[in-house]
Amino acid sequence: MTVVFQRTKGLTDKQFHYCPGCTHGVIHRLVGEVLEELNIVGKSIGVAPVGCSVLAYDYFNCDMHEAAHGRAPAVATGIKRTRPDNVVFTYQGDGDLASIGTAEIVHAAHRSEKFTTIFVNNAIYGMTGGQMAPTTLIGQKSTTSPEGRDLITTGMPLRVAEMMATIEGAVFVERVSVHNVPHIRKAKKAIKKAFEVQLAGIGFGIVEILSTCPTNWGMTPVDSLKWLEQNMIPYYPLGNFRTPEEVR
Ligand SMILES: Cc1ncc(C[n+]2csc(CCOP(=O)(O)OP(=O)(O)O)c2C)c(N)n1
């Protein structure tokens, strides 16, 4: 029988534990496909976060290392410096990277550590039950902002890609989304480019991916895709912020 479609070799056979409609699964698949297409599954080492994707170590078909909440860039730094021939990536949520782990990602970018970060921004703390994250939108309801996020008391949501773009060591910075098929395809291109930057030995690369959390947003999977498009993209504009000459 001719095989016309199969699971990417970049992922294991394990069934995802993610909620229905959660786009963590889509992003896992894109990363897995890129690892397979670049023929780097066997030499890659991923660093899993704390958050809903804590079990990423079960899903990617490469060596994986778990990190404490927000510390994946520090762990990735150690791994990449001691094993420079391996391809190293972190997979982090917005609570992990943009809150408790802000210092780690900022300094890793300033040092231009030669690893790749997949940053999943779903505008909320998913795993712990829907608390406000630094990326929660103004007016967005969460368990710790039941009336909606308030500008005066909590400030503006953090735009990570824009912040990274101010750091010269962040040599590849792009924000993408996975709310529909054309954008999923663009997201894969950005992820591939970020890994190519690492393979070329240039420096630190990050892809911010706008993602859904239907469970904690209190929406159906379809409505959450629409909500992302209508509410997140206006505040978190998509696009490339920096690409090194070598991989253009
Ligand atoms: C040091 C430490 N502080 C807090 C926590 C609790 N905690 C676990 S996951 C999480 C937030 C996860 O949110 P995010 O990174 O956005 O990922 P998501 O679950 O939305 O994918 C928090 C605060 C922890 N595990 N360790």
Ligand code: SF4
């Ligand atoms: S709680 Fe949210 S982020 Fe976590 S698996 Fe469910 S939908 Fe995804």
